[in-house]
Amino acid sequence: MKIYQAVRNPYIDANQYVMTLMDGIDSVHNDVEWGWGLEKFWMDDIYDYDIIHIQWPHFLLWFNRSPRQIEKRLSKMKEAGKKIVSTCHNFEPHYCIDIDSKEAYDVVYKNSDMILHLGMYSYEIMKDKLPNVKHVILPHHTYDSIYNSLPDRNAACRKMGLNPKYRYVICFGAFRDEEERFIVKNLANKLKNEGVFFIAPAYRSIEAKNFVYRALRKCKKIWSHNYDHIIITGDSRNPVSIGMTPYYYAVADVALIQRKKILNSGNISLAFMMKKVVVGPNVGNVGLCLKETGNPIFDVYDNDSILKALKKGFELASDNYGENNYLYALENLSSTIIAERLYGYYKSLLFGNDIVD
Secondary structure, three states, rough: EEEEEEEOOOOOOOOOOHHHHHHHHHOOOOOOEEEEHHHHOHHHHHHOOEEEEOOOHHHHHHOOOHHHHHHHHHHHHHHOEEEEEEEEEEOOOOOOHHHHHHHHHHHHHHHEEEEOOOHHHHHHHHHHHHOOEEEEEEEOOOOOOOOOOOOOHHHHHHHHHHOOOOOOEOOOOOOOOOOHHHHHHHHHHHHHHHHHHHHHEOOOOOOOOOOHHHHHHHHHHHHHHHOEEOOOOOOOOOOEEEEEEEEHHHHOEEOOOOOOOOOOOHHHHHHHHOOOOEEEEEHHHHHHHHHHHHEEEEEOOOOHHHHHHHHHHHHHHHHOHHHHHHHHHHHHOHHHHHHHHHHHHHHHHHOOOOOOO
């Protein structure tokens, strides 16, 4: 099989989602040849591939292309016998007002032969909306091929210069809007007298383009840490390195998904593998996953609900509930399991094999 992934380069991308699935398949099967590069989607080389797999449709608006051009391109590929696969990471880009970007999602999904869903929430919605497309479930895997050990908490605290006597909440991922920052700031304000700190690497970008800005950034980070109890360690573009990620989770008592608008989150499966309790919104596939695994959920429109859910998270963490999440991840979300499932979906498209969901 020759499979094209519609991403720039999965081996240098900060998001390891595509790379780890490709490597997971390659570790077991030797009959797949991969391709990538957004420019290739618009070149004749694309017709050398059997499957065109689109992850984030708005990426295809490369070189000022339009949704109409994407649709024509997909139509030609299908006429040539190529199979179109898409992964439903989102219904549309987060906090996006660009009409073309939103339309790109509609165009790709309705022209897909198969849509991969990370949970039942999007599966049910899109199955009704696009009944002529094959819909299947592919949960988000754990990145266990990258992170295979968790440091001791005290050692992690020393590494990060943090005091182990305090409790820490890890808020991984980008902060996309002020309403997400408000969730964390509001919680931090209510819990600061209880010895709780929020580790939010990408909470806010603070420029450091010269000496003055660097000094100002340092002062802002110190103020945020000591006064707001929000620990900012990175920036919105490159918050945490792969090597440091396990230390962040080792320090944390609880992981918080600081979203109001969300469909999926790879931070859940990552935190599960790191043996953490996860607190998140009762929204989309995220809410379903957390409810099914017994992790606390909150109403995004109720600040008291968010605080209550986080306190419940601390209770579960003290009862070592993170071990349950870890076992669930091992049994259901390992890279090997999910990559093999994806391989089966690819084979079913090309050779008509039965799909086992």
